[in-house]
Amino acid sequence: MVLTIILAVGFPFLALLLEKSDRLPSFFSAVVLCYAFGIIIGNIAPHLVHESTAEQLAAAGMIIALPMLLFGANIKENWRLAGPGLAAYGLCAVAGLIGTALAAYYFQESQTDGWKVAGMLTGLYTGGTPNMQAIGIAVDAPGDYVVLLQAADIVGGGVYLLMLMTFIHPFLGRFLPSFSTNQSDQQEEDIVQETGKGFRFLPTIISLGVGIAAAGLTYLFTGDIGKNTTLLILLLTTFSLGLSFFPKISNLRGAYVQGEYFLLIFCVALGLMANFQKLLGEGLPLLAFSLVALISTILIHWLLAKIFKIDRDTVMISSTAALYGPVFIAQVTTAINNRRLLAPGIALSLLGLAVGNYLGIGVAYLAKWLLAQF
Structure with a gap:
């Protein structure tokens, strides 16, 4: 049990160092490294893994991480990005909804719980990996699904990211108009810059409070937290977004960084629980599902x-x-030589992080109802 905790809590620190060292391709983000490390240890040395502890660490990591990632979403500020940026993001979200719904319909025979996958991919294609993970918990998807879909996204998403930075x-x-230098008057400041003052671990303490409040209300309303994770995630998201309207919360120093670290703990813990043989057996159908959804989303968006x-x-x-979150915005703006879109891009990705859970959970249960009608 102690070794499992050490592995899950300690490796993210090394993963972040490797990510910043530029010794690895940008494709190997800290999230990818943490998933890979967990999967390798979990399959090469399964005797080192205490499964129930890993499961508890995964749940705790997500519940603590999500509020801190959302504290800086600042919906009021991001809404000012009206115009082409917000419109383009909205069209991408619509494309994601249609693309994942088409995939769920096409694979309904081979993927009986495709509605869960559709919801998770909707979260992935509107807000990024944290949304996919949170929605997976909300719809009670098997733990392996998150790892499998992450692996599928590494394949398909990695290829598309490379295309974005090269010939796209x-x-x-x-067939699309060129960017006009007069249309981008948005602020040049970094949206995720955290300038607030306060106790170093205050974001984590507040996030714990939000998690306890959401769990307490879930238990009060339903009498069972474990079987009502959808309500838990929705309450967690809503409380966090509500707090983001207060400048003292949205500007908390270190909130996003600490949230990212707990997210990486979730990634390692989930990887430790992944069964490689099961991954090989079930990975190909989910890879096909993911690729159809991704390609459909991209083409519909265009x-x-x-x-x-x-x-x-x-x-x-x-x-x-929408597809990758704020991490790769700077790389793509550099690749297309348009730094004017850096701040709006980061703001849009944070906006996606805020709405992705609602969209994903909504699509999941809508797809479940629609598929039942056919």
Whole structure:
């Protein structure tokens, strides 16, 4: 049990160091490294893993991480990004909803609980990995699904990210208008810059309080937290977003960084529980599901952008914000030589993190109802 805790809590520190060292390709983010480490240890040396402890660490990691990741979402400030950026992001979210719904319908025979996968992928394609993980907990998806879908996203998402940083820009220029330098007057400050003052671990303490409040209300309303994780995640998201409207909370120093660390603990713990043989057996169908959903989302987004005449730079940044979160915004803006979209891109990704849980859970249960009608 102690060794499991040490592995889950300690490795994220090393993963963050490796990510910042530039010794590995940018594709190997801290999230990917933590998943990979957990899977390797869990399958090469399963005797080192205390499964119930890993399960508890995974649940605690997500519950503590989610509020801190959302504290800086600042919906009021991000809403000012009206115009092409917000419109392009909205079109990407719509494309994600349609793409995952099409995949759920197409694979309904082979993937009986495809509604859960559709909800998780909707969260992934509107807000990123944290949303997918939270929605997986909310819809009570098997723990392996998160790892499998993350692995599938590494394959498909990694290829698309490489395309975004290479030839997609000139390709989209064939049918989308070019970026106008007069249309981006947004603030140049980094949206995720945390300048507030206060006790170093105050974000974690507040996040614990939010988690306890959400769990307490879930128990009060239902009498069982474990079987009502959907309500728990929705309450957790709503409370966190409510707090983000207060400047003293949204500007808490270190909130996003601490939230990211607990998210990485979740990744390691989940990886430790992954059964490699089961991954090989079930991974291919979910890979196919994920690729169909991803390709559909991308193509529909481009089509909608063409219809609404969104410029290619804004389309690429909104797609990066929705599919990958704030981590890769800077890389793509550098690749297309348009730093003006850095701050709006980060803001849009945080906005996606805020709404992704609602969209994903909504799509999951809507897909479940619709599939039952056919």
